[in-house]
Amino acid sequence: xxxxxxxxxxxxxxxxxxxxxxxxxxxxxxxxxxxxxxxxxxxxxxxxxxxxxxxxxxxxxxxxxxxxxxxxxxxxxxxxxxxxxxxxxxxxxxxxxxxxxxxxxxxxxxxxxxxxxxxxxxxxxxxxxxxxxxxxxxxxxxxxxxxxxxxxxxxxxxxxxxxxxxxxxxxxxxxxxxxxxxxxxxxxxxxxxxxxxxxxxxx
Numbered sequence: 001x002x003x004x005x006x007x008x009x010x011x012x013x014x015x016x017x018x019x020x021x022x023x024x025x026x027x028x029x030x031x032x033x034x035x036x037x038x039x040x041x042x043x044x045x046x047x048x049x050x051x052x053x054x055x056x057x058x059x060x061x062x063x064x065x066x067x068x069x070x071x072x073x074x075x076x077x078x079x080x081x082x083x084x085x086x087x088x089x090x091x092x093x094x095x096x097x098x099x100x101x102x103x104x105x106x107x108x109x110x111x112x113x114x115x116x117x118x119x120x121x122x123x124x125x126x127x128x129x130x131x132x133x134x135x136x137x138x139x140x141x142x143x144x145x146x147x148x149x150x151x152x153x154x155x156x157x158x159x160x161x162x163x164x165x166x167x168x169x170x171x172x173x174x175x176x177x178x179x180x181x182x183x184x185x186x187x188x189x190x191x192x193x194x195x196x197x198x199x200x201x202x203x
Contacts, residue, residue, distance in 0.1 A: 009072030013059065013084040015097065024099050027084055028057040033104040036061065036136075038090040038124075039111055041182050043071030048179035050075070050083045056104075060085045061093045091124055095132040103136045106143045110183035113149035125156040127163060133201075134165040140203035142169070146196050148187040153195035160197055171198035 008014045013027055028034070033056045037046045040060030050058045060083070062068050068087045075083040086093065094106070114122045125145065133143050143166065147153050160166065173194075184194060 009069055009076070009085070011072040011075040011080075011083050011085055012068060013086045015086075018088075018097070020096075021099050022097055024102055027059055028082075030057070032057045032082070034059065034102055035105040035107065036093075036098065036103050037107045037109070038093070039063075039108070040071065040085070041067065043067070043074060043085075045107070045109060045179050045181045046071065046083065047074060047078065047080065049177075050080045051078065052177055052179075054082060056082060058083050061088055061090050063087060063089050091129060091132075094129065094136055098136040100135055101138045104138055104141050106133060106137060106141070108144070109146045109181045110148060110187070113147060113152035115149065115151065120155070123152065123155070125152070125159060127159060130159070130163050130166065137201040139201060141201050143199045143201075144171070144197070145199070146181075146184070146194055148184070148192040148194055150195065153197075156197060160199055165201065166199040167202055169198040169200050171196045 015022055015026065035049065035056055035058050037058065037060045040046045040062045043060060046058055046060040060071060062071070062085065065087055068085045072085050075085070088097065090108070108124065111124050114120060137143065145156060147156070160168065188194070
């Protein structure tokens, strides 16, 4: 990590220790439901959610420094005190950093599908990842997954169908407030359809 080489933006969350789970009050000092956007990109989804739900806390996870800084500046400019950005890999964040039973909703939207068969092991949606998802979700918490890639969706749907720790919920487009990501707008402009999975840790 290069935390000692640069100053964080006002909205950036930089853990004191990257090798242990964060405490519940480290990311936000107010007690509110926590939602996590894995691979938040340009922050369009994250910031729209934070504006719509000011009573909730939102953590965006993104590995690219330039994106993190841009989204931090936008959040500060919009006065969104319920937004934090973490520069880190999504898998590591869920498996090793997020507090256990702390997340009300975890969003994984338009991740890299790694379409070649020899690269499928790099896909984030794996049984081992779902083990970590269950660990960080609070009882009744939800994991929402979206992709434009039909084969990746079939892969994920099959894994979810045989995974015992999460139950499936219906998710129809427009069923609740859910802004579009930058990737979703791009794919839909190209005529692609979005495929959705909504899973819940039993309460």
